[in-house]
Structures are given as structure tokens and as C-alpha cells.
Amino acid sequence: MGVTVPHRLIEPYPRFSLYNSPYPAHDDASGIDLYPDSNVAISPVEGVVRGSRTVGCPDREYAVDHDHVIAIDVDDDWATETGLVGGGPLTARVLHVDPSVERGDRVTIGDALGEMVRSGFFGPWVDNHVHLEFRDRDVDPYRASGSHRLTVGGAIEPVPWDGTGNVVETGSTYVRLDSPRLAGPHRSGANGTYAGLASDDGIPLDGGLTHYGGGGAFLTGTEVLGTRDTESSGSTTRTGPERAGTIDRPAGETLSLLGEPIGAAEKRSDNACLEEGTGWTTVTWRDVAVYANGDPVTGLSLFLTRRSDPGIKIVWRDHGLSVGDEVTVSIRPTDDPIRLGPGR
Known part of the structure; x- marks a missing residue:
């Protein structure tokens, strides 16, 4: 099953990419990279922060050796209203952001989640960005695999x-x-x-x-x-x-x-x-x-x-x-x- 990402969700970001990465989530477009205008990572969804986790990443001279995963349980009514189409309740998985939000915080589109990090997962020419995935609510949000394939609405x-x-x-x-x-x-x-x-x-x-x-x-x-x-x-x-x-x-x-x-x-x-x-x-x-x-x-x-x-x-x-x-x-x-x- 795939998830359709509506145009309204990506509007705050002047650039996006589904495939410009060597990582598995971009091999099958189960992840989307969103590029904001500043280094402040803004939320692409409305919902409640489920938690966050810090993970290690390759140690590069131009980057930090750790990254972060933020899990947000997407509000069901908001998802229906905006056209975020999936098979049931969804959790958003957000990477490359040093979180300023905590478990239980409610966020909406445009709210600050934290500062983006220059992750060791990036190539040196890659701009800072927010990586976004969606998976079913009952799937571990911190596991690397398990997200739905995405398509972006609009021409x-x-x-x-x-x-x-x-x-x-x-x-x-x-x-x-x-x-x-x-x-x-x-x-x-x-x-x-x-x-x-x-x-x-x-x-x-x-x-x-x-x-x-x-x-x-x-x-x-x-x-x-x-x-x-x-x-x-x-x-x-x-x-x-x-x-x-x-x-x-x-x-x-x-x-x-x-x-x-x-x-x-x-x-x-x-x-x-x-x-x-x-x-x-x-x-x-x-x-x-x-x-x-x-x-x-x-x-x-x-x-x-x-x-x-x-x-x-x-x-x-x-x-x-x-x-x-x-x-x-x-x-x-x-x-x-x-x-x-x-x-x-």
C-alpha cells in the first residue's frame, strides 16, 4: 500500500526529492526529502509527538557523527481533511532534525521541530533537509524499514x-x-x-x-x-x-x-x-x-x-x-x- 502526500503538506518547502539519495528509503520512494528556506526544521504534519531518538551515523569531517529520529502520530481528522491518504492511522518519521519538541507536544504544519543537523549520512554537496516517511501506527517508528511507498499529489x-x-x-x-x-x-x-x-x-x-x-x-x-x-x-x-x-x-x-x-x-x-x-x-x-x-x-x-x-x-x-x-x-x-x- 502507498501513501499519497498532498500538495498542501509540502507547500512550506521550496524543494523536494523522492529519489536523490543512495539510501533504501529513496530506492522505492518510501521517503521524501524536504528543503526549507532556513535551517529551522518545520513540521510537515499535524499531530502529537510520540518521542525521539538519537542515532549514530558515519563520522565525516564536514558533518556531525549523530542524527535524530522524531516520531509524530498524525492526527486522523487532519489527515483526512488534507488528503493524506493511507490505509489507516499513520506515524510520521522525521530525520535530520535536532528536536526542540518533546513527547506529548502537539504540532501543526509550520511549527518548529528544531534545528536541522548536517548529518554524516549526507554527501558533502547535499543541502540540509528534513527527511519524512510514513508508516502504520503499530509499526516501530525507530526501525529503519517499514515505511509506505509515497507519491506526491499534483502535477x-x-x-x-x-x-x-x-x-x-x-x-x-x-x-x-x-x-x-x-x-x-x-x-x-x-x-x-x-x-x-x-x-x-x-x-x-x-x-x-x-x-x-x-x-x-x-x-x-x-x-x-x-x-x-x-x-x-x-x-x-x-x-x-x-x-x-x-x-x-x-x-x-x-x-x-x-x-x-x-x-x-x-x-x-x-x-x-x-x-x-x-x-x-x-x-x-x-x-x-x-x-x-x-x-x-x-x-x-x-x-x-x-x-x-x-x-x-x-x-x-x-x-x-x-x-x-x-x-x-x-x-x-x-x-x-x-x-x-x-x-x-
Whole structure:
């Protein structure tokens, strides 16, 4: 059984990801990472705090060696009212937050749960975030497994990209570009539409491409933003800045990006949260490598955002770039793809 997470629940967060992590909860989308605007972790649910527990995590020079799990028994009436659909009473499992709440405290959406921690579970390029899972009330909330697979209600807007951009932010292990940007009318802000990098034929993508081995794709009758034709292996793909109508894509098809096949969307029901062909499904990446300015890089860090300038984060150690530098990304087949484990 899956749990549908309504748009209202994630509205306080400008970004989210279901698949951009090497941990098991993101292999099957039973966890969602929520990125707030500050380091204060705000509650994504209404309910009563059941308790919290401190756990150990990998000791990294850029992070702390402990993390926390907060369990919140979700209010049944609130869940019904907001459309948080599950099979019965639910407990929310929240990670990466140093709790300022205690057992018995009542919280609602937007209440502070504590400060987010820079967990040793993170890769060095990963921003602080709230990790959220849902499981049945009678399941141990502190056990690593046992949460329901998630799907997020509402459409995702696909954003095409030609592989180029200028650096607007740098870190020791990444750069962020000023592209792609949303073209045409788009409502950003607290109630804006979430958008994600589109495959060549307009399917929003999520995950670590391809350093985490797998990712996700949002399949539906999506509106394609683009009409520029590019030739790749005898086929024509559509990208570019203009709107080009509506398409339907079945699970199980091959996806491509920048003219190169990158993976296949799962069609098996146990690996997909699809209702009548609409929703999130798992993508297994092909053996491909990502290059920036001709140099091999770790990969692309993909997520969903409601900002008008979503940009692309390139995971690129020792890049030597500065803000304003131009970058061109390409994808090529390889016999030795990068695959990172937890915290790498």
C-alpha cells in the first residue's frame, strides 16, 4: 500500500526529492526529502509527538557523527481533511532534525521541530533537509524499514535544458548553474507549481544522475516546454524554450537526456506509484557518464522546485570554477559508471 502526500503538506518547502539519495528509503520512494528556506526544521504534519531518538551515523569531517529520529502520530481528522491518504492511522518519521519538541507536544504544519543537523549520512554537496516517511501506527517508528511507498499529489512541470549555463554558486564538491530556467508563465512562491529537469521528451526527472544508480520519473500527460529538434541515434527529440503541447508516456520506456539514453522507467507495479499511468516511477540509470566542459564529473543532482530559476547542481569535486564561468554538459556511454554508496 502507498501513501499519497498532498500538495498542501509540502507547500512550506521550496524543494523536494523522492529519489536523490543512495539510501533504501529513496530506492522505492518510501521517503521524501524536504528543503526549507532556513535551517529551522518545520513540521510537515499535524499531530502529537510520540518521542525521539538519537542515532549514530558515519563520522565525516564536514558533518556531525549523530542524527535524530522524531516520531509524530498524525492526527486522523487532519489527515483526512488534507488528503493524506493511507490505509489507516499513520506515524510520521522525521530525520535530520535536532528536536526542540518533546513527547506529548502537539504540532501543526509550520511549527518548529528544531534545528536541522548536517548529518554524516549526507554527501558533502547535499543541502540540509528534513527527511519524512510514513508508516502504520503499530509499526516501530525507530526501525529503519517499514515505511509506505509515497507519491506526491499534483502535477510536476517539465523544464527542458540544452546542457549549457553559467555558474551562480560554488562549493568544494559542486557548482550550481543559472539554467535551466522556466519559460513562459509560471507561478512561483508559496503556492507555485513544482518543476523538474525534463528528459528529451518532456518527462520530469529526480535523483542523482547517475551516481546513485537509480532515480525517478513523473509520468503523466505532461506539458512539454520545447520544440527544438535534435538528432540522436536516428531519433528526434524535442527540447527548447517554447511550449509544445501535451504528451502521454507509459512506464517502461527508455528515457534520454541531451541526446543520450540514460535509463528506463519501471513498469512493474511494485516499483511504481502509478494511478492510471500517472505518478512517480523508478528509473534505473544506464551505464553513462556525465561530462562538464569535457571533464568527467560525479553527476547531476536533480530535485523538484517551485523556484523560477531551478538551475542544475553538478556534483564536481575540485572543479576550479568561479561564479560567472560558462559550463557545457554532455552525457556519454561508459563501461565504468560512477556509483556512490551512502555518504560518499
